[in-house]
Amino acid sequence: MSKFISFTYNHDQLFAESASLIEIAKEFGTPCYVYSRAALVAAYQEFNRAFAGRDHLICYAVKANSNLAILNILACLGSGFDIVSGGELQRVLKAGGDPQKIVFSGVGKNQDEMRMALTAGILCFNVESEMELLSLNQLAKEMDKIAPVSLRVNPDVDAKTHPYISTGLKENKFGIPMAEAERIYHTAAHELPHVRITGLDCHIGSQLTEIDPFIEASNKMLALLDRLEKQGICIEHLDLGGGLGISYSQESPPSIKDYVTALCNSVGQRKQRILIEPGRSLVGNTGLLLTRVEYLKHAPHRNFAIVDAAMNDLMRPALYDAYHEILPVVKKSSEVNNTYQVVGPVCETGDFLGHDRQLSLTKDDLLAVMSAGAYGMSMSSNYNTRPRAAEIMVDGHAIHLIRARETVEQLIASEKILD
Ligand SMILES: Cc1ncc(COP(=O)(O)O)c(C=O)c1O
Numbered sequence: 001m002s003k004f005i006s007f008t009y010n011h012d013q014l015f016a017e018s019a020s021l022i023e024i025a026k027e028f029g030t031p032c033y034v035y036s037r038a039a040l041v042a043a044y045q046e047f048n049r050a051f052a053g054r055d056h057l058i059c060y061a062v063k064a065n066s067n068l069a070i071l072n073i074l075a076c077l078g079s080g081f082d083i084v085s086g087g088e089l090q091r092v093l094k095a096g097g098d099p100q101k102i103v104f105s106g107v108g109k110n111q112d113e114m115r116m117a118l119t120a121g122i123l124c125f126n127v128e129s130e131m132e133l134l135s136l137n138q139l140a141k142e143m144d145k146i147a148p149v150s151l152r153v154n155p156d157v158d159a160k161t162h163p164y165i166s167t168g169l170k171e172n173k174f175g176i177p178m179a180e181a182e183r184i185y186h187t188a189a190h191e192l193p194h195v196r197i198t199g200l201d202c203h204i205g206s207q208l209t210e211i212d213p214f215i216e217a218s219n220k221m222l223a224l225l226d227r228l229e230k231q232g233i234c235i236e237h238l239d240l241g242g243g244l245g246i247s248y249s250q251e252s253p254p255s256i257k258d259y260v261t262a263l264c265n266s267v268g269q270r271k272q273r274i275l276i277e278p279g280r281s282l283v284g285n286t287g288l289l290l291t292r293v294e295y296l297k298h299a300p301h302r303n304f305a306i307v308d309a310a311m312n313d314l315m316r317p318a319l320y321d322a323y324h325e326i327l328p329v330v331k332k333s334s335e336v337n338n339t340y341q342v343v344g345p346v347c348e349t350g351d352f353l354g355h356d357r358q359l360s361l362t363k364d365d366l367l368a369v370m371s372a373g374a375y376g377m378s379m380s381s382n383y384n385t386r387p388r389a390a391e392i393m394v395d396g397h398a399i400h401l402i403r404a405r406e407t408v409e410q411l412i413a414s415e416k417i418l419d
């Protein structure tokens with residue numbers, strides 16, 4: 001089998017992989033997610049290289065794709081992790097992640113999660129409110145520990161992305177308002193003996209396709225950092241979050257190199273270690289969702305291609321009206337195209353994977369929904385009692401099942417009928 005390089009939407013590349021995708025569908029069934037180890041490693045190394053000699057830590061945002069095999073590959077490359085729950089912490093630890101490379105974000109960390117993270121000895125809590133800071137200090141006191149903290153500050157910057165995934169505007173729930181940041185840093189430094197300030201953090205949103213908002217946010221953080229240092233509050237690391245977009249169709253986001261270079265330039269000669277929390281840009285284009293055409297329905301006004309993947313498998317189109325390229329796995333000699341609504345079997349009109357796609361289809365054709373490595377499987381559900389899809393990792397010539405398809409028996413096993 002040929003080596004998968006990247007699943008970026010690219011007809012030629014996909015057709016070169018047809019034979020392996022057909023083999024995967026035959027062995028593991030559809031729908032299934034297929035990832036490329038080579039593409040994942042290449043993306044991580046591109047980030048790492050871009051920092052060239054600068055003290056940095058790449059903390060992969062686990063929420064983008066939390067499969068243990070993916071976490072383990074990244075951990076072996078030296079990656080850190082950005083987690084948002086106790087569940088993600090357990091995943092990272094099980095995958096061999098170094099606790100000293102974990103940052104913990106999220107507006108609603110509960111006591112159990114904080115306890116687990118303090119016990120594990122993580123690098124830093126990205127604290128998102130004053131109340132959370134007080135609660136963490138109290139818990140650390142009870143555990144006779146000192147919690148390393150960074151305040152996540154909301155810089156009020158427009159990330160120019162979908163409103164549901166914009167996080168750095170003052171009306172968003174994330175982070176501590178800029179106007180309160182200094183006061184809360186002082187509280188942490190002088191009144192809370194069980195926290196230790198280590199950093200400063202922001203994250204303004206996801207799927208950003210321009211550099212300017214990142215730099216605007218970075219400059220606001222740096223101005224704050226300089227003020228804090230003047231007041232004797234030492235900041236060891238600056239965490240500039242994640243958010244770099246990928247190309248799903250026509251978008252042309254900055255390259256990883258240009259993005260990292262721009263961040264490093266904005267930080268300039270300052271001595272702080274730079275942390276970033278990329279999710280989508282590491283895994284998005286390393287995966288596709290393989291699906292099969294069940295039925296074709298030619299209604300008077302529209303043609304429907306009903307496939308075996310649905311919104312429960314890939315929620316992004318239904319949730320954000322997001323575009324994913326949908327390509328036939330096997331090129332046809334006769335190209336009789338129709339305009340199709342590519343839809344799943346779920347009982348919702350919002351259950352679609354793509355609108356108005358020009359495709360030449362027959363029953364049982366295999367389709368690849370591209371750029372599905374991020375926020376695909378990790379946002380999947382069991383809606384309509386549909387078992388979650390299998391996940392496959394292609395590694396050179398080897399094909400590995402890294403998560404088996406769920407069974408309905410597993411889904412209903414823990415439920416109980418009342419007497
Ligand atoms: C705190 C935090 N860090 C990192 C990320 C990763 O974002 P992305 O996948 O866009 O790189 C997110 C998601 O938006 C996030 O909420």
Ligand SMILES: N[C@@H](CCCC[NH3+])C(=O)O
Binds near residue numbers: 063165206316374375
């Ligand atoms: N789930 C979103 C990204 C959200 C990032 C989490 N803060 C997406 O699929 O694009």
